[in-house]
Amino acid sequence: MLVFVDSYKHKDKHKDKEHRHKDHKKDKERERLKHNSDHRDSDKKHRDKEKLKHKDGSDKPRDKDKYKDKERRKEEKSLDVKIKKEKENGFASPPCIKSEPENDFYHSPKPLKREHDVDDSEFKPKKIKTENDKVDKKAKKRRPEEDYEDIKPKKKTKDKKGDVPDGKKKAKKEPEEKWKWWEEERYTDGVKWRFLEHKGPVFAPPYEPIPGNVRFYYDGKQMKLSPEAEEVATFFAKMLDHEYTTKDIFRKNFFKDWRKEMTPEEKAKITDLSKCNFTEMSVYFKAQSEARKQMSKDEKLKIKEENERVLQEYGFCVMDNHKERIANFRIEPPGLFRGRGDHPKMGMLKRRIRPEDVIVNCSKDSKHPKPPPGTKWKEVRHDNKVTWLVSWNENIQGSIKYIMLNPSSRIKGEKDWQKYETARRLKKCVDRIRNQYREDWKSKEMRIRQRAVALYFIDKLALRAGNEKEEGETADTVGCCSLRVEHINLYPEKDGQEFVVEFDFLGKDSIRYYNKVPVEKRVYKNVQLFMENKQPEDDLFDRLNTSILNKHLQELMDGLTAKVFRTYNASITLQQQLKELTNPDENVPAKILSYNRANRAVAILCNHQRAPPKTFEKSMQTLQTKIDAKKDQLSDARRELKSAKADAKVRRDEKSKRAVEAKKKAVERIEEQLMKLEVQATDREENKQIALGTSKLNYLDPRISVAWCKKWEIPVEKIYNKTQQAGEGSKLCSENTLQDEPQGKTDQGYLSWKDWLCEGSFQMWIILAEVKALAS
DNA sequence: GGACTTACTTAGCAGGGACACA
DNA sequence: TGTGTCCCTGCTAAGTAAGTCC
Numbered sequence: 001m002l003v004f005v006d007s008y009k010h011k012d013k014h015k016d017k018e019h020r021h022k023d024h025k026k027d028k029e030r031e032r033l034k035h036n037s038d039h040r041d042s043d044k045k046h047r048d049k050e051k052l053k054h055k056d057g058s059d060k061p062r063d064k065d066k067y068k069d070k071e072r073r074k075e076e077k078s079l080d081v082k083i084k085k086e087k088e089n090g091f092a093s094p095p096c097i098k099s100e101p102e103n104d105f106y107h108s109p110k111p112l113k114r115e116h117d118v119d120d121s122e123f124k125p126k127k128i129k130t131e132n133d134k135v136d137k138k139a140k141k142r143r144p145e146e147d148y149e150d151i152k153p154k155k156k157t158k159d160k161k162g163d164v165p166d167g168k169k170k171a172k173k174e175p176e177e178k179w180k181w182w183e184e185e186r187y188t189d190g191v192k193w194r195f196l197e198h199k200g201p202v203f204a205p206p207y208e209p210i211p212g213n214v215r216f217y218y219d220g221k222q223m224k225l226s227p228e229a230e231e232v233a234t235f236f237a238k239m240l241d242h243e244y245t246t247k248d249i250f251r252k253n254f255f256k257d258w259r260k261e262m263t264p265e266e267k268a269k270i271t272d273l274s275k276c277n278f279t280e281m282s283v284y285f286k287a288q289s290e291a292r293k294q295m296s297k298d299e300k301l302k303i304k305e306e307n308e309r310v311l312q313e314y315g316f317c318v319m320d321n322h323k324e325r326i327a328n329f330r331i332e333p334p335g336l337f338r339g340r341g342d343h344p345k346m347g348m349l350k351r352r353i354r355p356e357d358v359i360v361n362c363s364k365d366s367k368h369p370k371p372p373p374g375t376k377w378k379e380v381r382h383d384n385k386v387t388w389l390v391s392w393n394e395n396i397q398g399s400i401k402y403i404m405l406n407p408s409s410r411i412k413g414e415k416d417w418q419k420y421e422t423a424r425r426l427k428k429c430v431d432r433i434r435n436q437y438r439e440d441w442k443s444k445e446m447r448i449r450q451r452a453v454a455l456y457f458i459d460k461l462a463l464r465a466g467n468e469k470e471e472g473e474t475a476d477t478v479g480c481c482s483l484r485v486e487h488i489n490l491y492p493e494k495d496g497q498e499f500v501v502e503f504d505f506l507g508k509d510s511i512r513y514y515n516k517v518p519v520e521k522r523v524y525k526n527v528q529l530f531m532e533n534k535q536p537e538d539d540l541f542d543r544l545n546t547s548i549l550n551k552h553l554q555e556l557m558d559g560l561t562a563k564v565f566r567t568y569n570a571s572i573t574l575q576q577q578l579k580e581l582t583n584p585d586e587n588v589p590a591k592i593l594s595y596n597r598a599n600r601a602v603a604i605l606c607n608h609q610r611a612p613p614k615t616f617e618k619s620m621q622t623l624q625t626k627i628d629a630k631k632d633q634l635s636d637a638r639r640e641l642k643s644a645k646a647d648a649k650v651r652r653d654e655k656s657k658r659a660v661e662a663k664k665k666a667v668e669r670i671e672e673q674l675m676k677l678e679v680q681a682t683d684r685e686e687n688k689q690i691a692l693g694t695s696k697l698n699y700l701d702p703r704i705s706v707a708w709c710k711k712w713e714i715p716v717e718k719i720y721n722k723t724q725q726a727g728e729g730s731k732l733c734s735e736n737t738l739q740d741e742p743q744g745k746t747d748q749g750y751l752s753w754k755d756w757l758c759e760g761s762f763q764m765w766i767i768l769a770e771v772k773a774l775a776s
Numbered sequence: 777g778g779a780c781t782t783a784c785t786t787a788g789c790a791g792g793g794a795c796a797c798a
Numbered sequence: 799t800g801t802g803t804c805c806c807t808g809c810t811a812a813g814t815a816a817g818t819c820c
Contacts, residue, residue, distance in 0.1 A: 293788090332814065340784080340815065386779065400778060401814085415780085464782095465818065474816075508817050509783055550819070563781085563818060610784070619807075691784070693810095698782055 190385045192411060196362045198317035198326065200369030200377075201390045201403055202310060204333035204352060207231040214284040217277035218270055228261045232349060235336045237281035244338060250347035254336055257349035317389060317405070318366075325406035326389065331358070337396045341475035341510020348396050357392045387411050397473065407697075420701045422559045423568040430568070433556050434459065441522045447543035451552055453526050454480050454541050458562050461515065462569050462605045464508060465546040465562035477506045480562070481546050486536035490528060491516075499524035513607050570602045570699035577601045578708050589679045591712050595705075595719060596683055602695045610691035623681050630674045637667045696720075 187193075209230060215222045216233060225233055236245065236254055244250045255273040262270065270276065295303075314329045334352040339345055355375035362368055364382045371377050378392075390403035405411055426433075437459075440452030457463050458480050466479020478487065487505035494500040497518040507513045519527075530540050546562065553560040577598035582591060613619070641663040648656035696705075702720075709716045 289787095328813070330813085338785090338815080343815090388779075391778095397815095398777095402779075404780080412781095419781090467818065469817095477816085479817085509815075511784085546818075547820090561819065608783080613808085615807075622807090694783060 186414065192387050193319050193384050194363070195320050195366060196317065196384070196389070197366035198362060198369060198389050199314045200360055200371070201358065202314045202330045203355070203372065204331060210234065210281060210284060214280050216281060219272075219275040220277075223269070226263050226266060229258065229263070229266050231334075232258045232261045233276075233278060234281055234285070235334070235349070237278035238285050239336060240278055240282040244336075244346065247346065249342070249344060250336075253345060253347035254349070257347075261349070319405070319409070319411065322410065324409040324411075327404055327406045329403060331390075331392070331403075332394075332401065339475060341477065341506060343475045344472055345396055345474075351395045353392050359391045361386065361389055361391070419564075419567060420571070420703075422564050423571055423701070426557060426560060426564050426568045427572070429557050430459075436556065438522075441526055447548075449526050450530060450541045450544045451549060453523055453530070454544055454549060455553075455562075456519075456523060459565050459569070460519075461503075461517065462566045462607075463513075464566070465549065467546050475506070475510050477508060477510055479507065479546075481541055481544050481549060483540040484536065485531050485534045485538050485540055488527065488531065488540060490524065490531070492524075501527060507607060511607060511609050566606065567699050570606055570695055571701040571704060573602050573605055574598050574700050575704050578704070582708070582712060584712075587675075588714060588718075589676050591714055592718055593679050593683050595708065595714070596692065597686070599692045599696060599700070600686060600690055602700060603690045603692050606695055606699060608691045608694045609689055612688050616688060620681070620684065623677065623684065627674065627677045627681060630670065630677055634667070634670045634674055637663065637670050641667050 207227065209227055216225055216230070217223065236258070239245050245254075251273055259267055259270070311329075315326050316323050317326055318324070331353045332350065335350050337343075337345055337348045337350050355371040356378055358371075358377055359379045359381055360369055360377050361381045361383055363384065368380055369377075388402040388404050391400050393399070394401050407413070407416070433455075437452040437455045440448050441456075443449050443452070458465070464479035466482035468482060469477070478484065483503075483505060487503060489502040489504070491500040491502065492498065494502075494516065499521050500516055500518050501524065503513055503515045503517070505513055527540070530542075534540075534542075550561045553562065553564075578595065581594040581597055583594065586594070641660070644656065644660045644663045648660045705719050706716055708714070709719060
């Protein structure tokens with residue numbers, strides 16, 4: 001498979017199509033990634049040969065029983081045959097996977113019977129464990145215990161050198177006991193918790209009117225606005241420098257909603273947004289922001305302490321026996337809606353959320369959160385089949401917003417774990433599914449053909465499912481099932497390749513997906529058929545939607561949805577790329593560059609992009625200057641070494657010998673420094689428009705990364721972000737955390753997918769969860 | 777529609793470099 | 799050479815929009 005996504009932030013739909021090919025550096029990088037990222041095409045030349053040999057044979061019809069027999073036989077075939085077959089399909093997986101014993105692959109968490117599954121009415125919390133509490137391995141059930149008031153919050157900020165109290169320093173040396181939630185029994189029947197207590201949300205501060213000397217002008221004349229109208233005006237003023245305020249839809253929506261907040265007098269007077277002058281307001285807010293930056297240390301510290309206090313009070317909840325961090329305990333403040341892409345609702349007023357709008361979810365027997373004085377909650381609910389703590393309706397899309405737990409929580413961790421387990425199960429049957437959809441390309445029924453081709457695209461290109469969207473409510477974006485004829489171009493031959501499909505559409509967040517992919521002839525012919533007699537705005541897959549597709553996938557494998565293919569292909573691509581790119585002879589920075597390149601291959605596959613940082617060019621320039629300076633330094637050092645050597649040759653004494661050694665060391669040190677700088681420059685350049693974070697946190701099974709780190713003795717914290725190198729992070733990612741590393745290392749000197757993902761290695765989960773928690 | 781995950785942007789902070797001075 | 803301070807830059811994490819799936 002060739003995954004080669006050329007995509008940009010889509011500001012003007014097709015305008016820059018030609019321009020994008022001009023960036024040679026980027027093209028070069030893509031070429032490299034194109035070569036490197038193709039996990040199912042690692043030996044392209046060979047595969048192409050194979051393809052030429054077998055491309056017709058694979059399409060021969062066969063009856064169902066024959067197919068089943070063949071499937072059975074296929075399971076028994078040798079590794080070589082398997083690889084050959086995979087290559088024919090264009091989906092060659094790492095060879096080590098084939099040798100896995102089949103029964104080892106399924107390790108889905110089996111929900112065990114719980115003590116409280118039947119009747120939870122009597123459930124009372126007794127003692128809350130922090131993450132540091134010891135786990136009673138003999139009794140791993142989530143038992144209610146007493147006295148949870150004494151729980152001390154986990155200190156979030158790491159202590160700087162010298163600030164650490166002696167006791168703490170000492171404590172750091174001792175291995176910390178973690179709450180091993182993955183060793184506990186899981187709830188059944190959709191129950192998410194038995195006990196939930198929290199303090200409710202933190203509301204946005206009330207509006208503070210701007211000072212009298214900050215004026216608003218309409219049509220050149222000063223005008224005092226009512227507090228309601230003034231507040232909304234400040235939202236606009238704060239965004240004055242932003243591109244949003246130049247957009248017609250934004251301005252139109254803002255003005256419409258602003259007028260709703262005006263008094264009748266204001267409404268009568270203010271009729272044209274272009275006559276409004278918000279400059280003084282804008283200047284005032286900029287000055288305020290500047291003043292915040294200029295605050296004294298003490299003032300900043302005070303604010304920090306206050307934030308910390310709020311965090312400690314509202315940022316944690318007690319779920320079952322454990323204190324858990326809440327992700328977003330602050331309710332979104334009012335403001336102007338910033339939809340992405342060409343969102344028809346951008347600029348609309350996001351109203352202020354009040355206690356009367358809020359539904360609080362907690363357990364009956366908990367201490368219910370109190371609404372602010374003089375107010376009341378919309379509702380207090382006790383629904384333990386959901387994970388949210390607080391919800392409210394937002395007014396822009398009419399959807400519900402939630403306050404939920406941090407990724408470090410048990411509830412999120414379990415979900416994450418299940419996600420990767422499902423992806424692992426897909427590994428087991430992906431060949432069968434691929435053969436099935438290949439067969440379906442020949443179906444007499446159009447709906448089946450469409451389903452099969454769509455699934456092929458989802459699998460091959462890691463496309464999203466593509467739900468239907470309400471027209472006019474959101475930006476016009478699509479996924480696989482919602483592709484339209486206008487998003488596809490077909491080329492019988494392009495750039496020396498046959499049967500090329502060109503995709504050009506806006507995906508999630510209005511990020512452009514542009515890709516030219518050579519496909520199998522049958523796919524090509526099918527797409528041609530689907531496009532026949534259709535208008536550009538017609539659906540490509542008119543007999544398909546995501547629920548039909550997912551229903552079909554569910555029949556193929558329990559829990560299988562379109563999304564699982566993305567997770568599976570992302571994780572397996574990482575593993576393949578790590579194997580391919582890691583050079584055992586290279587040093588740590590070079591290996592980390594290899595990891596980032598593997599990560600990048602996944603990000604490209606998933607089309608995870610970012611806007612190039614504003615300071616990118618400048619920072620590259622700075623780095624280049626450093627490199628140049630280092631090069632000069634190196635040639636100086638080499639010259640000095642040469643002269644020291646000559647000197648030593650003449651003098652032949654100990655002193656000059658020592659001088660030569662010292663110069664040698666200096667050269668080595670500078671060489672290493674130069675290498676590090678060059679690696680950094682390469683990494684940064686390659687990462688200009690690619691976002692690694694999303695794939696790292698959401699698609700890559702952390703066990704693969706940790707296995708790789710262990711294999712090559714790379715500190716885990718080098719992979720899961722820099723801030724964790726010091727303080728808590730290094731502890732979390734220490735050897736202790738990885739104590740139950742699985743046994744089987746492969747001949748390739750690399751832990752295989754299966755090897756790492758065996759039962760008992762769930763420690764990895766807590767690493768991911770805690771790394772995420774640290775980031776909070 | 778509801779619940780949940782995935783996604784990108786950006787404010788603010790941490791940390792490193794430059795410089796002064798002991 | 800070590801230490802302290804300031805400033806700049808890159809990175810992180812909060813914030814919240816936009817997906818998926820049931």
